[in-house]
Amino acid sequence: xxxxxxxxxxxxxxxxxxxxxxxxxxxxxxxxxxxxxxxxxxxxxxxxxxxxxxxxxxxxxxxxxxxxxxxxxxxxxxxxxxxxxxxxxxxxxxxxxxxxxxxxxxxxxxxxxxxxxxxxxxxxxxxxxxxxxxxxxxxxxxxxxxxxxxxxxxxxxxxxxxxxxxxxxxxxxxxxxxxxxxxxxxxxxxxxxxxxxxxxxxxxxxxxxxxxxxxxxxxxxxxxxxxxxxxxxxxxxxxxxxxxxxxxxxxxxxxxxxxxxxxxxxxxxxxxxxxxxxxxxxxxxxxxxxxxxxxxxxxxxxxxxxxxxxxxxxxxxxxxxxxxxxxxxxxxxxxxxxxxxxxxxxxxxxxxxxxxxxxxxxxxxxxxxxxxxxxxxxxxxxxxxxxxxxxxxxxxxxxxxxxxxxxxxxxxxxxxxxxxxxxxxxxxxxxxxxxxxxxxxxxxxxxxxxxxxxxxxxxxxx
Amino acid sequence: xxxxxxxxxxxxxxxxxxxxxxxxxxxxxxxxxxxxxxxxxxxxxxxxxxxxxxxxxxxxxxxxxxxxxxxxxxxxxxxxxxxxxxxxxxxxxxxxxxxxxxxxxxxxxxxxxxxxxxxxxxxxxxxxxxxxxxxxxxxxxxxxxxxxxxxxxxxxxxxxxxxxxxxxxxxxxxxxxxxxxxxxxxxxxxxxxxxxxxxxxxxxxxxxxxxxxxxxxxxxxxxxxxxxxxxxxxxxxxxxxxxxxxxxxxxxxxxxxxxxxxxxxxxxxxxxxxxxxxxxxxxxxxxxxxxxxxxxxxxxxxxxxxxxxxxxxxxxxxxxxxxxxxxxxxxxxxxxxxxxxxxxxxxxxxxxxxxxxxxxxxxxxxxxxxxxxxxxxxxxxxxxxxxxxxxxxxxxxxxxxxxxxxxxxxxxxxxxxxxxxxxxxxxxxxxxxxxxxxxxxxxxxxxxx
Numbered sequence: 005x006x007x008x009x010x011x012x013x014x015x016x017x018x019x020x021x022x023x024x025x026x027x028x029x030x031x032x033x034x035x036x037x038x039x040x041x042x043x044x045x046x047x048x049x050x051x052x053x054x055x056x057x058x059x060x061x062x063x064x065x066x067x068x069x070x071x072x073x074x075x076x077x078x079x080x081x082x083x084x085x086x087x088x089x090x091x092x093x094x095x096x097x098x099x100x101x102x103x104x105x106x107x108x109x110x111x112x113x114x115x116x117x118x119x120x121x122x123x124x125x126x127x128x129x130x131x132x133x134x135x136x137x138x139x140x141x142x143x144x145x146x147x148x149x150x151x152x153x154x155x156x157x158x159x160x161x162x163x164x165x166x167x168x169x170x171x172x173x174x175x176x177x178x179x180x181x182x183x184x185x186x187x188x189x190x191x192x193x194x195x196x197x198x199x200x201x202x203x204x205x206x207x208x209x210x211x212x213x214x215x216x217x218x219x220x221x222x223x224x225x226x227x228x229x230x231x232x233x234x235x236x237x238x239x240x241x242x243x244x245x246x247x248x249x250x251x252x253x254x255x256x257x258x259x260x261x262x263x264x265x266x267x268x269x270x271x272x273x274x275x276x277x278x279x280x281x282x283x284x285x286x287x288x289x290x291x292x293x294x295x296x297x298x299x300x301x302x303x304x305x306x307x308x309x310x311x312x313x314x315x316x317x318x319x320x321x322x323x324x325x326x327x328x329x330x331x332x333x334x335x336x337x338x339x340x341x342x343x344x345x346x347x348x349x350x351x352x353x354x355x356x357x358x359x360x361x362x363x364x365x366x367x368x369x370x371x372x373x374x375x376x377x378x379x380x381x382x383x384x385x386x387x388x389x390x391x392x393x394x395x396x397x398x399x400x401x402x403x404x405x406x407x408x409x410x411x412x413x414x415x416x417x418x419x420x421x422x423x424x425x426x427x428x429x430x431x432x433x434x435x436x437x438x439x440x441x442x443x444x445x446x447x448x449x450x451x452x453x454x455x456x457x458x459x460x461x462x463x464x465x466x
Numbered sequence: 467x468x469x470x471x472x473x474x475x476x477x478x479x480x481x482x483x484x485x486x487x488x489x490x491x492x493x494x495x496x497x498x499x500x501x502x503x504x505x506x507x508x509x510x511x512x513x514x515x516x517x518x519x520x521x522x523x524x525x526x527x528x529x530x531x532x533x534x535x536x537x538x539x540x541x542x543x544x545x546x547x548x549x550x551x552x553x554x555x556x557x558x559x560x561x562x563x564x565x566x567x568x569x570x571x572x573x574x575x576x577x578x579x580x581x582x583x584x585x586x587x588x589x590x591x592x593x594x595x596x597x598x599x600x601x602x603x604x605x606x607x608x609x610x611x612x613x614x615x616x617x618x619x620x621x622x623x624x625x626x627x628x629x630x631x632x633x634x635x636x637x638x639x640x641x642x643x644x645x646x647x648x649x650x651x652x653x654x655x656x657x658x659x660x661x662x663x664x665x666x667x668x669x670x671x672x673x674x675x676x677x678x679x680x681x682x683x684x685x686x687x688x689x690x691x692x693x694x695x696x697x698x699x700x701x702x703x704x705x706x707x708x709x710x711x712x713x714x715x716x717x718x719x720x721x722x723x724x725x726x727x728x729x730x731x732x733x734x735x736x737x738x739x740x741x742x743x744x745x746x747x748x749x750x751x752x753x754x755x756x757x758x759x760x761x762x763x764x765x766x767x768x769x770x771x772x773x774x775x776x777x778x779x780x781x782x783x784x785x786x787x788x789x790x791x792x793x794x795x796x797x798x799x800x801x802x803x804x805x806x807x808x809x810x811x812x813x814x815x816x817x818x819x820x821x822x823x824x825x826x827x828x829x830x831x832x833x834x835x836x837x838x839x840x841x842x843x844x845x846x847x848x849x850x851x852x853x854x855x856x857x858x859x860x861x862x863x864x865x866x867x868x869x870x871x872x873x874x875x876x877x878x879x880x881x882x883x884x885x886x887x888x889x890x891x892x893x894x895x896x897x898x899x900x901x902x903x904x905x906x907x908x909x910x911x912x913x914x915x
């Protein structure tokens with residue numbers, strides 16, 4: 005029996021298909037929104053100044069080589085630019101397990117099998133709550149004042165389709181027809197016409213929150229981006245072969261322009277290859293990004309994506325909005341204890357490592373990380389060691405500049421649940437978005453969030 | 467005009483396989499196995515004649531196909547237009563005809579990005595092939611009314627009610643005279659008026675079709691172009707450009723640049739201009755003279771355009787089109803056929819950078835990949851010289867300079883020296899041979915000609 009729901013896997017597949025086709029969505033059920041950014045053209049591009057292979061979206065009429073200069077110019081301003089990292093917990097994380105109301109009399113009634121023990125990891129801001137045992141790293145961040153918790157965030161009349169609710173979060177409005185992401189609209193207004201790194205998806209395909217109409221944004225194409233693959237060659241022979249690229253290119257000197265071009269280029273290419281070997285995996289295991297702190301070692305790419313992100317920021321690349329999926333499958337209809345523990349553990353440990361990393365690199369005051377999920381889960385567990393789709397869920401805001409005080413509340417479960425048995429939202433997610441845009445990016449939220457004035461502003465940044 | 471006035475220097479040195487090989491690269495897509503030796507036997511004059519006046523069109527080798535063995539659909543399937551033409555370059559026996567078709571594709575650079583029809587692009591391609599060494603004036607007239615060009619540079623949007631200068635400007639700036647060489651903004655506007663009258667129909671599901679000249683849309687009024695007055699039409703517009711005093715020098719210089727990377731000596735330039743005019747704008751004599759010029763054989767090397775590089779590797783390896791990968795591989799290297807970057811064509815000075823270098827590496831690897839030696843099955847000799855010779859044979863024995871040979875041999879010895887165990891001594895020679903094939907293909911000797 006699959007542990008996640010059919011709709012969930014289908015919507016993942018659809019998104020995959022959309023990203024790969026780059027245009028159009030296969031016929032899906034009526035009423036499902038089309039993912040933001042679906043209509044953007046996509047072109048592949050190697051950013052020579054960085055050696056990153058990117059898929060650039062929304063390049064429009066701009067010729068790709070022009071991005072070289074745009075990125076370099078933007079990089080000149082980068083050291084002072086704020087950065088927002090969006091980390092998505094895919095599937096709807098169970099907020100009542102992440103922060104479990106262990107002393108609430110209704111908790112054990114609703115969760116007879118899944119309830120967590122009450123001894124572990126106290127949540128200092130609310131004595132009734134305990135962190136999930138696998139969320140010790142998040143607790144550490146919280147104790148240090150670097151994590152703001154939104155225990156019940158969402159919107160009224162929550163849609164319980166993964167696809168639709170996620171779309172609402174991505175576009176920053178409960179509007180199925182909106183085709184641009186909330187950060188994409190920010191970049192359209194405040195971004196540059198020539199710097200695709202300003203909106204960078206780290207999962208290899210456009211993250212819908214970054215979908216723009218005009219401003220170019222990019223997705224890293226994959227792990228091996230500047231890699232010289234030699235068929236039928238490996239080991240020591242391959243190593244020697246790569247060492248030969250530059251001497252070979254220069255074998256005939258640089259006596260005329262063509263020979264100079266090949267000599268120069270092969271020298272550059274060989275140098276770039278070795279510089280980027282860290283980004284390109286391959287034979288060197290271990291610390292590929294020169295990270296000053298250890299990241300969790302895991303087959304998932306999530307730790308290395310954040311490690312790479314820290315390295316890119318340290319290298320001065322002009323990133324502004326970054327989006328990626330966290331490790332884990334949070335659509336825990338069955339077998340929740342294991343799945344959730346694994347996801348939370350690696351995600352939390354990686355986020356802590358990332359925070360430590362940017363602190364050690366002196367970048368921490370420039371970076372905020374938003375962790376979100378499309379909804380929470382049903383208060384009452386189901387019959388298969390799992391929980392079904394709910395309404396309000398949890399969000400986290402991480403960084404040295406956050407205020408670190410809980411926003412919203414988790415009332416007694418008796419009062420916290422709606423008629424369907426789902427958590428009611430104490431904070432609207434658009435309050436979070438508008439406040440972030442204004443306080444972090446110093447940007448008038450009305451330019452990115454429909455009806456921005458309607459939403460109460462939250463004090464997020466100190 | 468007396469013949470003596472139009473004489474240009476002719477290469478008098480040895481015409482051996484080395485010279486024949488360069489000629490085949492510059493005037494085509496490199497030699498097939500043994501072809502340089504065969505061409506050298508004809509002598510320079512015979513070799514150039516063999517290229518400019520080739521025999522009946524033939525295609526040698528297996529027909530092109532996609533990964534699943536299906537025939538190409540060049541008018542319909544994305545990228546198959548590129549494969550279709552690449553196949554002609556690889557298998558055709560008229561290399562200069564394909565090369566001149568490429569020259570005209572670059573000269574009158576039309577991109578399917580703006581045309582949106584592989585069918586019309588291939589139709590334009592046939593036009594270039596038909597006029598390959600014929601009259602430039604005839605070619606220009608044909609291009610001016612070519613449907614793909616009419617779409618690309620707004621020819622069918624240019625009417626007497628709403629003149630559009632797009633084609634008029636490029637006609638002079640890029641196709642016949644050169645920027646700022648003897649025409650004014652007023653000439654651009656007046657030329658645009660002369661060029662009015664083309665139109666096309668459009669139908670859902672078919673797209674643009676029925677391209678034609680419609681007298682109703684043509685501005686029949688008086689125009690003043692290059693200081694001359696007349697009721698000029700589109701044919702006059704073309705002829706006025708070709709007969710403009712700036713045209714022969716533009717034509718000769720531009721055409722020369724496709725074959726030889728340094729400017730022609732002044733006397734040669736002048737002689738070629740005279741021959742061009744005296745020959746009523748025939749291209750063949752000019753190309754023949756360029757192909758016999760000493761600078762082609764004694765002058766500096768040229769970086770091969772990506773498509774020439776790719777076609778040449780396939781010819782050398784005796785391989786046909788059996789994968790669709792060539793389209794994106796060549797695009798990565800900077801040259802997808804039918805998609806020049808803009809109306810000025812590809813920039814021949816900027817083929818190489820770190821990204822396109824990697825793409826060329828991948829192109830070479832895509833050729834070697836199908837036939838890599840498996841060290842478990844093949845026993846390659848533990849001998850640097852033999853390994854290099856074997857690897858060269860993979861590419862049809864291209865000539866290597868002594869310097870490149872030295873670097874490759876030094877590499878081979880280093881790589882073999884890493885075999886410090888018996889199993890490595892058995893298996894590494896095959897790996898080294900694989901790697902040598904790849905390295906030869908990215909050496910300066912094969913990336914330039």
